[in-house]
Amino acid sequence: MxxxxxxxxxxxxxxxxxxxxxxxxxxxxxxxxxxxxxxxxxxxxxxxxxxxxxxxxxxxxxxxxxxxxxxxxxxxxxxxxxxxxxxxxxxxxxxxxxxxxxxxxxxxxxxxxxxxxxxxxxxxxxxxxxxxxxxxxxxxxxxxxxxxxxxxxxxxxxxxxxxxxxxxxxxxxxxxxxxxxxxxxxxxxxxxxxxxxxxxxxxxxxxxxxxxxxxxxAGSALVTLSGGDGDAVLAEVSYGVTLRNLATLQGTHDPAGALMGGLFGGLIGAVSLDLPLDPSALAAARTAAGCGAIRFLGAGECPVSVACEAVGHLATQSARQCGVCVAGTGSIRDTVHTLHLGTAAPDALAKLLRWSKGLPGRGACGLLDASAGTAGSLLRAFPDITRAHLDSPCPSCAAAPRGRGLSVPVPEIAPSPAAPAPALKGTP
Structure with missing residues (x-):
C-alpha cells in the first residue's frame, strides 16, 4: 500500500x-x-x-x-x-x-x-x-x-x-x-x-x-481511499458522489472494482463504480461504505488476490471465542488461498457459496460476517475470473507482491501552535 x-x-x-x-x-x-x-x-x-x-x-x-x-x-x-x-x-x-x-x-x-x-x-x-x-x-x-x-x-x-x-x-x-x-x-x-x-x-x-x-x-462523510495507482487519500465528500469519481480523486484510473467498507462491504466490480456514495443505494447493491474505507483495484489487479488478503487478515483477527468463527474464517481463508495459488479443489466455489450464505449472523460480532461476505461478493462480482482460477494458476496472482498489507498510514499532522497565555481553561 x-x-x-x-x-x-x-x-x-x-x-x-x-x-x-x-x-x-x-x-x-x-x-x-x-x-x-x-x-x-x-x-x-x-x-x-x-x-x-x-x-x-x-x-x-x-x-x-x-x-x-x-x-x-x-x-x-x-x-x-x-x-x-x-x-x-x-x-x-x-x-x-x-x-x-x-x-x-x-x-x-x-x-x-x-x-x-x-x-x-x-x-x-x-x-x-x-x-x-x-x-x-x-x-x-x-x-x-x-x-x-x-x-x-x-x-x-x-x-x-x-x-x-x-x-x-x-x-x-x-x-x-x-x-x-x-x-x-x-x-x-x-x-x-x-x-x-x-x-x-x-x-x-x-x-x-x-x-x-x-x-x-449529516450528508457528508470522511472517506479513506487507497489502492490502485495513487497514494492513499483522506477526503470529506458529500453523499451522491460516485465511486468512480472517488477513484479519480485518489488517482486510480480505469479501476477494475473496489473492496468496500474496509473489509465489511465486500468486493464490487467495475460496473458498480457508477453507484453513488449513498447508504441506501449501496445497500440495494448488496454492499456498503461502512467506515468509509474504500480500496480500489487497479487495472489488471486480480480480485482473488485482494480477497485472499482480506480473508487472511480476518482469520488472524478472530477473537477465538466462537468455534464457528474460528472454523469458518479459517476454512474461508484456506479455500480462497488455494484459488489464489491455482490449486483449488473442484468444489471450492460451491463451498465458498455455501459458507457465504450459512455463516453470517452466527458469531458474537461481525468478523465472521465480513469474511463470509467477502467470499460471497467475490463469487457474485467476479464469477468468470474466480471460476478461471479452478483451471490454472493466475499470472496476476502469482505476480502480486507478498505482504503488501491492507493498512494505510494516518496523514501527517503538524504540531498545534502554542495557545496564547493566559490559558483558556474553563472558558465557555
Whole structure:
C-alpha cells in the first residue's frame, strides 16, 4: 500500500469535519476561534436537529444517531457516553486523524451527547498513542462539563466493536460479548451506555454550532481511499458522489472494482463504480461504505488476490471465542488461498457459496460476517475470473507482491501552535 496518505481539501472547508487547516493539529484557541465550544443549545432541540438532519453513525453500521441517543437517554440510570476512536478496519485512517488533529471537536461532540442523554461520565476509547497524547493535551487545555477519562486498548480488528468497548472499559479484555443486553441497555458499570464513533460525535458538534447547515453536515462523510495507482487519500465528500469519481480523486484510473467498507462491504466490480456514495443505494447493491474505507483495484489487479488478503487478515483477527468463527474464517481463508495459488479443489466455489450464505449472523460480532461476505461478493462480482482460477494458476496472482498489507498510514499532522497565555481553561 501507499507509504503516505494525502488530505484532499473541499472547496469550502470551513464548517466541515476536516476544518480549515486539516494538516495542523488544533488547540483550544484555534477551536474557539472557529466557533467551537459555544453555549449548549437546549438538549432536546439539538436532538431534534440531529434527527431532522438524518445523521447516521460513522463507525460502520450507519445506525441513526438520534435513535441511539434517545434509547440511552430513556434507559433509566445515569448514562455513560463513550467516544469510540478504536479504528479496527485496516484501510481506515479517519478516526485516528480526527483524534490527533481535532480532539476538541470530538470532545465538544461528546459533551453535547452527554447533555442530550444526561450522562455523568465520559470516556475516550482508543489504541493509538499519538491520538491519546492529543486528547490528553486537549483535556488539559479546557475543563469539560463532565469527568472524561481516556481508556486505552490493544489494537485488534474486534476491539472497537461496541460490546468489546464496554468490556474493556469495565476492566476486562477488548472482546465482544453475547447480546442482549446491548450497551444502550446495560453497558459500562451496568449503566445505559452510548458508544459513538468519533466522527459521529464530531458531526454532532458541528450540527450544534451550525444548525442551519445540519443536513449538509449529516450528508457528508470522511472517506479513506487507497489502492490502485495513487497514494492513499483522506477526503470529506458529500453523499451522491460516485465511486468512480472517488477513484479519480485518489488517482486510480480505469479501476477494475473496489473492496468496500474496509473489509465489511465486500468486493464490487467495475460496473458498480457508477453507484453513488449513498447508504441506501449501496445497500440495494448488496454492499456498503461502512467506515468509509474504500480500496480500489487497479487495472489488471486480480480480485482473488485482494480477497485472499482480506480473508487472511480476518482469520488472524478472530477473537477465538466462537468455534464457528474460528472454523469458518479459517476454512474461508484456506479455500480462497488455494484459488489464489491455482490449486483449488473442484468444489471450492460451491463451498465458498455455501459458507457465504450459512455463516453470517452466527458469531458474537461481525468478523465472521465480513469474511463470509467477502467470499460471497467475490463469487457474485467476479464469477468468470474466480471460476478461471479452478483451471490454472493466475499470472496476476502469482505476480502480486507478498505482504503488501491492507493498512494505510494516518496523514501527517503538524504540531498545534502554542495557545496564547493566559490559558483558556474553563472558558465557555
Amino acid at each position: 501507499s507509504a503516505t496518505t494525502i488530505i484532499s481539501l473541499m472547496a469550502e472547508p470551513s464548517g466541515t469535519v476536516l476544518g480549515a487547516a486539516p494538516r495542523t493539529a488544533e488547540n483550544v484557541h484555534t477551536y474557539l476561534s472557529a466557533g467551537g465550544y459555544q453555549e449548549l443549545p437546549h438538549p432536546d432541540r439539538l436532538l431534534e436537529h440531529i434527527a431532522e438532519a438524518g445523521l447516521g453513525g460513522r463507525g460502520g453500521a450507519g445506525f441513526p444517531a438520534a435513535v441511539k441517543l434517545r434509547a440511552v437517554r430513556d434507559g433509566g440510570a445515569p448514562p455513560v457516553v463513550v467516544a469510540n476512536g478504536e479504528e479496527g478496519e485496516p484501510g481506515s485512517a479517519k478516526d485516528r486523524w480526527l483524534l490527533r488533529a481535532r480532539p476538541h471537536l470530538v470532545l465538544d461532540g461528546l459533551a453535547h451527547a452527554a447533555a442530550i442523554t444526561g450522562a455523568t461520565r465520559g470516556c475516550v476509547y482508543l489504541s493509538d498513542p499519538a491520538a491519546g497524547a492529543a486528547v490528553r493535551r486537549a483535556l488539559a487545555e479546557r475543563e469539560q462539563p463532565l469527568p472524561i477519562e481516556i481508556v486505552e486498548t490493544p489494537h485488534t480488528y474486534v476491539a472497537g466493536e461496541e460490546s468489546a468497548v464496554v468490556r474493556r472499559i469495565n476492566g476486562g479484555p477488548a472482546l465482544p460479548t453475547a447480546k442482549p443486553p446491548r450497551p444502550f441497555e446495560q453497558g459500562v458499570d451496568d449503566r445505559p451506555t452510548l458508544v459513538s464513533n468519533v466522527e459521529t460525535l464530531a458531526r454532532i458538534a458541528l450540527i450544534a454550532s451550525r444548525p442551519h447547515v445540519r443536513r449538509r453536515t
